[in-house]
Amino acid sequence: MDAVISSLLILSLVHVGNALSVDYYADTCPDVEIAVTAAVKEAMANDQTVPAALLRMHFHDCFIRGCDGSVLLNSKGSNKAEKEGPPNISLHAFYVIDNAKKAVEEMCPGVVSCADILALAARDAVALSGGPTWEVPKGRLDGRVSKASETSQLPAPTFNFSQLKQSFSQRGLSTQDLAALSGGHTLGFSHCSSFQNRIHKFDASHDVDPSMNPSFAASLQKVCPAHNKVKNAGSTMDTTTTIFDNAYYKLLLQGKSLFTSDQALLTNAKTKGLVSDFACSQEAFNKAFVKSMIKMSEITGGQEVRLDCRVVRSS
Numbered sequence: 001m002d003a004v005i006s007s008l009l010i011l012s013l014v015h016v017g018n019a020l021s022v023d024y025y026a027d028t029c030p031d032v033e034i035a036v037t038a039a040v041k042e043a044m045a046n047d048q049t050v051p052a053a054l055l056r057m058h059f060h061d062c063f064i065r066g067c068d069g070s071v072l073l074n075s076k077g078s079n080k081a082e083k084e085g086p087p088n089i090s091l092h093a094f095y096v097i098d099n100a101k102k103a104v105e106e107m108c109p110g111v112v113s114c115a116d117i118l119a120l121a122a123r124d125a126v127a128l129s130g131g132p133t134w135e136v137p138k139g140r141l142d143g144r145v146s147k148a149s150e151t152s153q154l155p156a157p158t159f160n161f162s163q164l165k166q167s168f169s170q171r172g173l174s175t176q177d178l179a180a181l182s183g184g185h186t187l188g189f190s191h192c193s194s195f196q197n198r199i200h201k202f203d204a205s206h207d208v209d210p211s212m213n214p215s216f217a218a219s220l221q222k223v224c225p226a227h228n229k230v231k232n233a234g235s236t237m238d239t240t241t242t243i244f245d246n247a248y249y250k251l252l253l254q255g256k257s258l259f260t261s262d263q264a265l266l267t268n269a270k271t272k273g274l275v276s277d278f279a280c281s282q283e284a285f286n287k288a289f290v291k292s293m294i295k296m297s298e299i300t301g302g303q304e305v306r307l308d309c310r311v312v313r314s315s
């Protein structure tokens with residue numbers, strides 16, 4: 001009997017990892033969310049690129065080894081961390097997580113994981129940009145491994161629909177989640193390198209991706225010439241880059257999205273239908289986004305609560 005119970009227990013641990021709950025810190029750190037929100041607000045007041053950075057950082061964290069704060073670790077010795085991997089071009093504002101962690105450590109030392117702080121900060125980034133808010137399940141643990149080489153597991157902006165579908169399903173996420181979470185591209189900025197495949201030498205017969213709106217493509221080519229030498233050249237993700245709204249979907253339907261991976265949502269009947277729904281209704285987008293964010297942020301994976309989000313705990 002004991003053996004049955006313990007093997008059931010092991011099975012459940014394997015399948016769901018550590019269980020998260022919205023009141024995980026109710027007794028041990030009741031004001032954690034107030035402290036994180038304050039740190040995000042303070043940073044946003046000085047730098048309007050912060051919300052996009054925090055949202056992308058959380059996505060990047062969850063897609064590699066689960067949401068375990070692996071994206072926050074610094075390289076150490078000969079180990080190059082995720083933040084040194086090639087898709088790191090958009091990663092910044094790590095100091096916001098450091099500031100939040102410092103405030104939280106003063107209130108309740110050694111209790112709140114960096115992975116939870118990042119999940120909360122991403123929620124705050126969306127809410128404080130005019131998007132929806134939601135209760136974040138908490139109780140994630142921080143991981144001890146971060147490898148630059150593993151960033152190749154992130155979906156690339158050149159991915160087609162089947163590649164995106166596979167990347168999401170490997171993490172238990174559906175094509176509905178793909179359609180809703182791609183709406184994160186309502187915030188922020190992209191460098192030329194991420195969409196140059198669509199505006200120069202697209203294929204043997206087209207210089208420009210024919211699914212792209214021609215005048216939009218021309219304006220991108222102007223900022224991003226074939227041999228672009230301007231380091232930070234690029235484009236905002238949508239026309240309202242600091243506002244969390246459904247403009248991304250409206251533009252997508254007009255052929256004004258940046259990435260092959262954005263455009264790919266229109267190549268499948270199900271995701272195309274969702275794009276139309278979200279373009280018509282901010283409410284529908286908000287609801288779907290919240291549902292999928294909670295799902296994505298429940299992919300867990302860590303073992304400990306770090307004291308400094310950039311370094312593993314010494315054992």
Ligand code: HEM
Nearest residue numbers: 052053056059090155156157181184188189190191194261
């Ligand atoms: C579906 C697969 C996805 C791909 C292929 C993808 C790819 C990219 C790329 C290439 C960039 C621009 C990097 C640069 O050149 O600076 C970017 C930016 C961004 N992505 Fe995604 N992404 C995906 C999904 C997501 C998800 C799920 C979220 C969050 C829910 C997200 C949020 C963001 C944000 C906010 C930015 C702007 C970052 C900034 O301005 O700092 N992305 N993404």
Ligand SMILES: *[C@@H]1O[C@H](CO)[C@@H](O)[C@H](O)[C@H]1NC(C)=O
Nearest residue numbers: 083084085086088089091092
């Ligand atoms: C991105 O990676 C490069 C190359 O390893 C590194 O020089 C740079 O500091 C990294 N950027 C961030 C934000 O860590």
Ligand SMILES: *[C@@H]1O[C@H](CO)[C@@H](O)[C@H](O)[C@H]1NC(C)=O
Nearest residue numbers: 158159160161162163164267
């Ligand atoms: C998507 O890309 C993969 C890898 O390049 C390729 O094998 C596949 O045929 C493509 N799928 C479609 C539908 O174009």
